[in-house]
Amino acid sequence: MDNDWDLFAVVKSCTAAASTTTTPDNNISMSPAEGPFLSSGSMSTFLDDDTSFVFPSLKEDRPDGAFEGLEEFCKEFSIDMSLAAAASGMTVTTTKPFPVGQVFQNQQQIQLQQGIYQMQQQHGNLQMPAENPIIRSSPRIRKTKSQPSRPRKRRNQQKMAVRIMTPEEIYADSWAWRKYGRKPIKGSPYPRNYYRCSTSKGCAARKHVEINPTDPDLFVVSDFGEHTHPRPNQRNSFSRSTRTRLISPATTSSEPSTNTNIPIGLPNSSSSSPASSSSFSPNTPLVEGQNPAQNEYIEMVEEHVEVEYEDEDEDVEMVEVLEEHVEVEYEDEDDDILIPNVSMSEEIFRGFRELGVINNGSAHSSDLQTQPWTSTSSTSTFNASGNSSGSGGSGD
DNA sequence: CGATTTTGACCCGCGC
DNA sequence: GCGCGGGTCAAAATCG
Numbered sequence: 551m552d553n554d555w556d557l558f559a560v561v562k563s564c565t566a567a568a569s570t571t572t573t574p575d576n577n578i579s580m581s582p583a584e585g586p587f588l589s590s591g592s593m594s595t596f597l598d599d600d601t602s603f604v605f606p607s608l609k610e611d612r613p614d615g616a617f618e619g620l621e622e623f624c625k626e627f628s629i630d631m632s633l634a635a636a637a638s639g640m641t642v643t644t645t646k647p648f649p650v651g652q653v654f655q656n657q658q659q660i661q662l663q664q665g666i667y668q669m670q671q672q673h674g675n676l677q678m679p680a681e682n683p684i685i686r687s688s689p690r691i692r693k694t695k696s697q698p699s700r701p702r703k704r705r706n707q708q709k710m711a712v713r714i715m716t717p718e719e720i721y722a723d724s725w726a727w728r729k730y731g732r733k734p735i736k737g738s739p740y741p742r743n744y745y746r747c748s749t750s751k752g753c754a755a756r757k758h759v760e761i762n763p764t765d766p767d768l769f770v771v772s773d774f775g776e777h778t779h780p781r782p783n784q785r786n787s788f789s790r791s792t793r794t795r796l797i798s799p800a801t802t803s804s805e806p807s808t809n810t811n812i813p814i815g816l817p818n819s820s821s822s823s824p825a826s827s828s829s830f831s832p833n834t835p836l837v838e839g840q841n842p843a844q845n846e847y848i849e850m851v852e853e854h855v856e857v858e859y860e861d862e863d864e865d866v867e868m869v870e871v872l873e874e875h876v877e878v879e880y881e882d883e884d885d886d887i888l889i890p891n892v893s894m895s896e897e898i899f900r901g902f903r904e905l906g907v908i909n910n911g912s913a914h915s916s917d918l919q920t921q922p923w924t925s926t927s928s929t930s931t932f933n934a935s936g937n938s939s940g941s942g943g944s945g946d
Numbered sequence: 947c948g949a950t951t952t953t954g955a956c957c958c959g960c961g962c
Numbered sequence: 963g964c965g966c967g968g969g970t971c972a973a974a975a976t977c978g
Binding site for chain 3 (some may be wrong): 730731733735736742746756758827
């Protein structure tokens with residue numbers, strides 16, 4: 551439901567939702583094949599091609615003037631309108647792939663994202679999530695710091711690469727990441743999560759992950775610093791060691807949750823918000839076993855996770871799309887894949903389920919309190935297919 | 947019991 | 963110089 555803005559949820563749900571539940575005002579239709587399922591490899595092509603997008607009278611389609619503002623914004627930053635539209639999630643009819651995995655090279659493009667988001671807000675393109683209070687188990691009193699903190703580089707001097715990534719890309723990261731912070735970001739309904747590399751002690755690589763405000767199906771991943779150690783040759787623990795905090799029956803039943811069930815992507819969720827109810831979406835109760843076909847599939851790829859559905863038709867569709875995507879992805883990225891297909895599909899599927907996407911086809915709900923990589927793996931692992939994320943960007 | 951997550955507090959860059 | 967906002971720290975909670 552709308553209250554569940556778990557980052558994780560968004561991440562995982564991204565794919566299917568992107569193709570079916572983009573913002574209501576979007577004029578575009580994008581087939582799953584053209585959407586976020588595409589690997590990042592197609593991104594560069596997109597960016598290099600001036601004729602990437604065909605914009606069929608966008609302004610006419612938006613009498614509210616949404617695109618006029620967008621154009622202004624693009625002019626200001628000298629950014630191709632097509633890029634902006636793609637980044638905004640306002641799909642358009644195009645023969646080019648959606649810019650998933652695109653690397654935003656500079657601050658201007660990042661600002662573009664912000665600007666697009668704000669415009670969407672103004673024009674009703676983006677539904678703002680309802681309040682969803684966070685529950686804190688117990689207050690703590692922080693000691694006064696006695697030691698000086700480490701010096702910080704100026705933000706604009708830090709080496710950084712920003713990318714829009716799909717959940718799969720995020721998963722495809724062999725580095726292990728440990729979350730060390732979370733911060734609500736002004737102008738965005740989604741908090742930003744901070745990760746540092748835990749593959750090796752002292753590694754300076756860091757990652758910021760937040761939901762793409764213009765397309766909650768995707769994530770904005772920023773890489774900082776570089777790894778001071780070789781990349782692990784094995785996929786890092788999607789292993790079970792991590793804290794797996796899937797929704798428990800208690801939480802889904804609207805029972806008050808503890809802080810362990812706090813959704814990560816809660817919008818405007820000031821950590822100081824009073825605890826009230828469960829962070830999970832009560833409006834989209836997960837009902838196990840309502841879709842036998844889907845259950846069957848899920849059981850194939852995942853043995854021990856409960857499966858819960860609500861919307862049967864959309865679920866089936868989603869499963870098919872997922873299967874397709876997984877196959878395609880592995881065909882295209884054989885060189886980069888270090889793990890069996892089943893693992894990937896397992897993770898992806900788990901994410902969808904946890905996100906609640908499978909539930910209602912919406913990417914905006916989540917029943918997890920943590921991101922996929924954190925909730926399912928012991929080390930908050932993004933799994934990297936080669937260069938896609940691996941702390942990639944600058945990290946590698 | 948160690949590793950990880952949560953989250954309020956603190957630090958500090960940056961714009962004004 | 964001041965205040966805002968983002969980034970980090972670290973105690974407590976949680977999990978395997």
